[in-house]
Each structure stands twice: as C-alpha cells, then as structure tokens.
Amino acid sequence: MKTFLCNRCAQLVFYENVRCERCESLLGYLPELREISAFDDAGDGRWRSLHPRANGALFRQCHNYAVENICNWMIPADSPDTLCRACQLTRTIPNLGEPENRLYWYRLEVAKRRLLYTLGELGLEVTSRDADPEHGLAFEFLADDSDGARVMTGHDNGLITLNIAEADDAHREKVRTSMGEPYRTLLGHFRHETGHYYFSQLIENEPRWLEPYRKLFGDERADYGEALNAYYRNGAPADWQASYISAYATMHPWEDWAETWAHYLLIVDVLDTASTYGLALLPGDPREPTLTDRTPVEDASFENLMQRWFPLTYALNSLNRSLGIADGYPFTLAAPVVGKLRFVHRVIAAAGDGKAREAAAPSGLASRDEPAADQPASSDPAVTPRRQFDGDKV
Known part of the structure; x- marks a missing residue:
C-alpha cells in the first residue's frame, strides 16, 4: 500500500480515511487513478477532485459512502452507477x-x-x-x-x-x-x-x-x-x-x-x-x-x-x-x-x-x-x- 496525501494541505492520510484530520477536506478513493483525493463541494451531490492527475473532474460518493458510511470510493459524476466498483462486487x-x-x-x-x-x-x-x-x-x-x-x-x-x-x-x-x-x-x-x-x-x-x-x-x-x-x-x-x-x-x-x-x-x-x-x-x-x-x-x-x-x-x-x-x-x-x-x-x-x-x-x-x-x-x-x-x- 502506497502513502497518500491530502491534496489540499499535504497531510499524510490512510487508504481508509474519509476526511483529512488537519483541514477537514472530504477524502475519497479514485479507483481509476488508484489514488486518494481531497475534494471541493461542487453542489448537487458532486465533488471536484483536487488531485492533480484528476484535472478537476467531478465525482459522486458511492451510495455506501454517502448514506451507509461503509465505503470511501468515488464514482465519476456522469456515471449511472450508484455503487462503486468495489461495492458492486x-x-x-x-x-x-x-x-x-x-x-x-x-x-x-x-x-x-x-x-x-x-x-x-x-x-x-x-x-x-x-x-x-x-x-x-x-x-x-x-x-x-x-x-x-x-x-x-x-x-x-x-x-x-x-x-x-x-x-x-x-x-x-x-x-x-x-x-x-x-x-x-x-x-x-x-x-x-x-x-x-x-x-x-x-x-x-x-x-x-x-x-x-x-x-x-x-x-x-x-x-x-x-x-x-x-x-x-x-x-x-x-x-x-x-x-x-x-x-x-x-x-x-x-x-x-x-x-x-x-x-x-x-x-x-x-x-x-x-x-x-x-x-x-x-x-x-x-x-x-x-x-x-x-x-x-x-x-x-x-x-x-x-x-x-x-x-x-x-x-x-x-x-x-x-x-x-x-x-x-x-x-x-x-x-x-x-x-x-x-x-x-x-x-x-x-x-x-x-x-x-x-x-x-x-x-x-x-x-x-x-x-x-x-x-x-x-x-x-x-x-x-x-x-x-x-x-x-x-
């Protein structure tokens, strides 16, 4: 498992984290990049990734993240899925x-x-x-x-x-x-x-x-x-x-x-x-x-x-x-x-x-x-x- 950083404040974070303990940014895992990202609230349930490799792309929380507090994976905002790739399994x-x-x-x-x-x-x-x-x-x-x-x-x-x-x-x-x-x-x-x-x-x-x-x-x-x-x-x-x-x-x-x-x-x-x-x-x-x-x-x-x-x-x-x-x-x-x-x-x-x-x-x-x-x-x-x-x- 690699090390992960909050993209807003450079705090070290873990793979399972959902929020940065230093700056309180929302965190989520982007399976497409295999990276943890910090996010800005873009409204309407969408979150803008601050990870440099995401190029400002918008994401939504997996249903089991937003509702059940079980997951921390994110889904592209334009995806029809409600569950992330992990939870679909x-x-x-x-x-x-x-x-x-x-x-x-x-x-x-x-x-x-x-x-x-x-x-x-x-x-x-x-x-x-x-x-x-x-x-x-x-x-x-x-x-x-x-x-x-x-x-x-x-x-x-x-x-x-x-x-x-x-x-x-x-x-x-x-x-x-x-x-x-x-x-x-x-x-x-x-x-x-x-x-x-x-x-x-x-x-x-x-x-x-x-x-x-x-x-x-x-x-x-x-x-x-x-x-x-x-x-x-x-x-x-x-x-x-x-x-x-x-x-x-x-x-x-x-x-x-x-x-x-x-x-x-x-x-x-x-x-x-x-x-x-x-x-x-x-x-x-x-x-x-x-x-x-x-x-x-x-x-x-x-x-x-x-x-x-x-x-x-x-x-x-x-x-x-x-x-x-x-x-x-x-x-x-x-x-x-x-x-x-x-x-x-x-x-x-x-x-x-x-x-x-x-x-x-x-x-x-x-x-x-x-x-x-x-x-x-x-x-x-x-x-x-x-x-x-x-x-x-x-």
Missing part, C-alpha cells in the same frame, strides 16, 4: 437489523477494498458477476442461522462467502486458538478465497501452468470431500512445515495453492508499504539484518522480493516483541514453500496487464525449486435463501 450484506452487523459489514468492506487495491497493483483483472455471470467475482457476507445452521467461509465458482462472525475480533481469535493457527485475519480470508477464484481463472484450463502446478502442489483431481474429512479427522502431518506454508495447506492441493497465493499477496503488500514509506534497516552491527533496497514491488524479481522479505520480518517481529504482542509474521519458509511462492509470482506476472515484474516462463522448470448495480439484499434468513458451498475454512 458485494451481492449480499449482513442483516442491519442486528446492531453489531453494521460494524462487521464495515470491517469486511475495508478488508475487501485492501484486497482489491493489491490485485489492481498486480494487474489482475476483477470483473463483477453482473458484468460476467459465468466468470465474474461476487461476495456474500452471511450470518449463522438462529436454528444453528452454520455459514461456511468458502468459494464456489466465483462466489466468495464470508461468515460475518469473522469480523468479530473476539470470535476470530477464539477460532484461531482452537484451530491452532498462528495467523487468522479478515484480509487473510479474502486473500485465501480469491486464491481459489484465480486458480480457476489462471491455472485450471491452462496447460502451460497446470502440469507444473501439479508437480509442486499435487493433483487437484483428488477427492476434495475425502481430503477435507481426513484433515479434520487426522490433522496435518507432523512434518508439514518442511513443505507447506500452513497446516491447512496440507489438506488438498487446492488449499495449498490458496494458502500460498494468500501468503504471496501478504508479502507483496507489506513490502510495497515498507518501500513506499522509505523503510530501511541500518544496524550498527554488520551481523544484523540490513535492508536498503527500495525497488518498487511491481519492478522487483522474485529473488529481490525474498532478499528483502527476510530482514523485514526479523525487524517486524522484533518490534512486536518490544510492544509485548505476538509476532507479526509467525511463519517459516522452507525451500519447497519458496518454490511454490515463486510459481505464484510467475503466474501473476504472466497474467498482469503490463505491470508484470518479470517475464514468465511459458512452461517447464525455471529452477530446481519450481516451474517456470443495485444495493445488495440483506442476509436476513427470512429474505435470503440459504445456499450450500463446498467446505472451506470454518
């Missing part, structure tokens, strides 16, 4: 009759917009289900039924479902502890589930990637239901860290891909933020990790990313321990995991829109590690019919 929102659900909805949309920013920076196309009913992406934010029926977070042919309980910090931490997971976040869920979506878009029907994928991750044609039952019955192999990024990745090749994909997005996101902020590690002791490389993530080779990642995570965990909180990066990357991450890097590079960081090998092995709209409906159970999805993370 959400097909079902939580039942707002439950007081806490508005907060959960807000947290879900914040995480989703961060995901969309990263996908955009990587040049990965995001098409809505309305624009492409067969291959588009959509989200549903659902709650467990009062009769005890549970909503499973998962992916089904481009439809990503998240249980809104994951937006409850206490609940999510309880599940994380009970599952023995070192890391569980809303953003992590979004990254993981889009991994399933992009497997179908980039790998499943691409011979140049499918066979190399199977060499690294295994044969995805293995029965998913049987693998799921076996995992929850027996758990992960004792030595899973030697070949997998997480215990859950051992369950099935699809899950190994999705977990690795999510981890790659995490690495790219954190490195992008660190380099944009000019973060450097200049220890007095030459034996300690050093980090001075600020190569933009979109221009970096995979080797460059890894060389910068390890010293950064050492510093991150050291800072967290000084604060008395858990490690921010509770993972180890064995050589086979690095090989899988390199494969994800090459697939994304090949799919990018010209911002690919390196030429992707069309086939074969590249190294010894690896081969080259309207407002959504409420999710009130009385209104929204329950759907069944393939099991994923509980």
Whole structure:
C-alpha cells in the first residue's frame, strides 16, 4: 500500500480515511487513478477532485459512502452507477437489523477494498458477476442461522462467502486458538478465497501452468470431500512445515495453492508499504539484518522480493516483541514453500496487464525449486435463501 496525501494541505492520510484530520477536506478513493483525493463541494451531490492527475473532474460518493458510511470510493459524476466498483462486487450484506452487523459489514468492506487495491497493483483483472455471470467475482457476507445452521467461509465458482462472525475480533481469535493457527485475519480470508477464484481463472484450463502446478502442489483431481474429512479427522502431518506454508495447506492441493497465493499477496503488500514509506534497516552491527533496497514491488524479481522479505520480518517481529504482542509474521519458509511462492509470482506476472515484474516462463522448470448495480439484499434468513458451498475454512 502506497502513502497518500491530502491534496489540499499535504497531510499524510490512510487508504481508509474519509476526511483529512488537519483541514477537514472530504477524502475519497479514485479507483481509476488508484489514488486518494481531497475534494471541493461542487453542489448537487458532486465533488471536484483536487488531485492533480484528476484535472478537476467531478465525482459522486458511492451510495455506501454517502448514506451507509461503509465505503470511501468515488464514482465519476456522469456515471449511472450508484455503487462503486468495489461495492458492486458485494451481492449480499449482513442483516442491519442486528446492531453489531453494521460494524462487521464495515470491517469486511475495508478488508475487501485492501484486497482489491493489491490485485489492481498486480494487474489482475476483477470483473463483477453482473458484468460476467459465468466468470465474474461476487461476495456474500452471511450470518449463522438462529436454528444453528452454520455459514461456511468458502468459494464456489466465483462466489466468495464470508461468515460475518469473522469480523468479530473476539470470535476470530477464539477460532484461531482452537484451530491452532498462528495467523487468522479478515484480509487473510479474502486473500485465501480469491486464491481459489484465480486458480480457476489462471491455472485450471491452462496447460502451460497446470502440469507444473501439479508437480509442486499435487493433483487437484483428488477427492476434495475425502481430503477435507481426513484433515479434520487426522490433522496435518507432523512434518508439514518442511513443505507447506500452513497446516491447512496440507489438506488438498487446492488449499495449498490458496494458502500460498494468500501468503504471496501478504508479502507483496507489506513490502510495497515498507518501500513506499522509505523503510530501511541500518544496524550498527554488520551481523544484523540490513535492508536498503527500495525497488518498487511491481519492478522487483522474485529473488529481490525474498532478499528483502527476510530482514523485514526479523525487524517486524522484533518490534512486536518490544510492544509485548505476538509476532507479526509467525511463519517459516522452507525451500519447497519458496518454490511454490515463486510459481505464484510467475503466474501473476504472466497474467498482469503490463505491470508484470518479470517475464514468465511459458512452461517447464525455471529452477530446481519450481516451474517456470443495485444495493445488495440483506442476509436476513427470512429474505435470503440459504445456499450450500463446498467446505472451506470454518
């Protein structure tokens, strides 16, 4: 995530901000420019962008910004849309009759917009289900039924479902502890589930990637239901860290891909933020990790990313321990995991829109590690019919 400034007073602002704390200008995100902009009120619900690249263009607030206080994206003033591109992807929102659900909805949309920013920076196309009913992406934010029926977070042919309980910090931490997971976040869920979506878009029907994928991750044609039952019955192999990024990745090749994909997005996101902020590690002791490389993530080779990642995570965990909180990066990357991450890097590079960081090998092995709209409906159970999805993370 890059740094953003208020165009009126040059105050540093965050991606989620809706108002400048210094000059009180309205702020909004312009997805066409991938920039936060300050705005002047132009009347009639229109706002004039002060961002120099917008050339004084007029915009309107997304309905979920102006009315629901959930969003901060802007829409061109002459657009017929009432929802921004991000909010159009959400097909079902939580039942707002439950007081806490508005907060959960807000947290879900914040995480989703961060995901969309990263996908955009990587040049990965995001098409809505309305624009492409067969291959588009959509989200549903659902709650467990009062009769005890549970909503499973998962992916089904481009439809990503998240249980809104994951937006409850206490609940999510309880599940994380009970599952023995070192890391569980809303953003992590979004990254993981889009991994399933992009497997179908980039790998499943691409011979140049499918066979190399199977060499690294295994044969995805293995029965998913049987693998799921076996995992929850027996758990992960004792030595899973030697070949997998997480215990859950051992369950099935699809899950190994999705977990690795999510981890790659995490690495790219954190490195992008660190380099944009000019973060450097200049220890007095030459034996300690050093980090001075600020190569933009979109221009970096995979080797460059890894060389910068390890010293950064050492510093991150050291800072967290000084604060008395858990490690921010509770993972180890064995050589086979690095090989899988390199494969994800090459697939994304090949799919990018010209911002690919390196030429992707069309086939074969590249190294010894690896081969080259309207407002959504409420999710009130009385209104929204329950759907069944393939099991994923509980």
